[in-house]
Amino acid sequence: xxxxxxxxxxxxxxxxxxxxxxxxxxxxxxxxxxxxxxxxxxxxxxxxxxxxxxxxxxxxxxxxxxxxxxxxxxxxxxxxxxxxxxxxxxxxxxxxxxxxxxxxxxxxxxxxxxxxxxxxxxxxxxxxxxxxxxxxxxxxxxxxxxxxxxxxxxxxxxxxxxxxxxxxxxxxxxxxxxxxxxxxxxxxxxxxxxxxxxxxxxxxxxxxxxxxxxxxxxxxxxxxxxxxxxxxxxxxxxxxxxxxxxxxxxxxxxxxxxxxxx
Ligand code: HEM
Numbered sequence: 481x482x483x484x485x486x487x488x489x490x491x492x493x494x495x496x497x498x499x500x501x502x503x504x505x506x507x508x509x510x511x512x513x514x515x516x517x518x519x520x521x522x523x524x525x526x527x528x529x530x531x532x533x534x535x536x537x538x539x540x541x542x543x544x545x546x547x548x549x550x551x552x553x554x555x556x557x558x559x560x561x562x563x564x565x566x567x568x569x570x571x572x573x574x575x576x577x578x579x580x581x582x583x584x585x586x587x588x589x590x591x592x593x594x595x596x597x598x599x600x601x602x603x604x605x606x607x608x609x610x611x612x613x614x615x616x617x618x619x620x621x622x623x624x625x626x627x628x629x630x631x632x633x634x635x636x637x638x639x640x641x642x643x644x645x646x647x648x649x650x651x652x653x654x655x656x657x658x659x660x661x662x663x664x665x666x667x668x669x670x671x672x673x674x675x676x677x678x679x680x681x682x683x684x685x686x687x688x689x690x691x692x693x694x695x696x697x698x699x700x701x702x703x704x705x706x707x708x709x710x711x712x713x714x715x716x717x718x719x720x721x722x723x724x725x726x727x728x729x730x731x732x733x734x735x736x737x738x739x740x741x742x
Contacts, residue, residue: 654703
């Protein structure tokens, strides 16, 4: 009954405030931290193509369970993508609460941002915009990988990037995700006071600098990586669909079996 009254009147019967908005905020932060850290790890794994095709192949095989099984199990990758996709959807759903939906709300936000000339408010606008882009770009990428978990590797990924025309989407997604992720982690540190120390002003300055260094680092790494997949994809286009066979048996730690994929 109390919940029905709150639903109709927007007020609790005992006059206290609901803790739900704070709980939702905490979940938004938790899913954001997970996705932000995941993206750093993701970029490092994907960029192994810059070291060599064999190394990227070995990393792919590791995610397919090569350290446990003799046969590749792409279902492990599909399940991992499904999990990340679920977190991605929850995070997007929670973040939507903050979007200015109506023209009037948007106009007020823009006017305030212009009047304030506050760097962090502008960063918030960038974050909302890149988050909106990722609804579409991120979902396409995640769904394609989930349904093609057995087609990840030096040639299979490069064929997808070039011959299947994914590179424009990856280029946009790269900028969206790197800006969104680094701004998000910076804002979380400021919001929850994780790195404040005794001087919040000095901490903000330090964090902002770190944020830009991280953004530039991951954007550069991402662009170089995308260029590498494009180059391999172009060279491989006449053999589109052919899978990679490692030149050397590269053995990762705790990997009892490294067999050649057919
Ligand atoms: C478990 C989930 C994920 C897996 C297994 C995965 C795997 C991959 C792989 C293998 C590539 C290389 C190209 C290809 O094979 O298509 C790639 C590229 C990329 N992924 Fe993901 N990805 C995942 C989640 C995400 C998410 C959540 C985002 C951001 C919303 C993202 C953003 C990107 C971007 C921007 C690229 C291009 C990289 C570059 O330009 O260097 N990925 N991903």
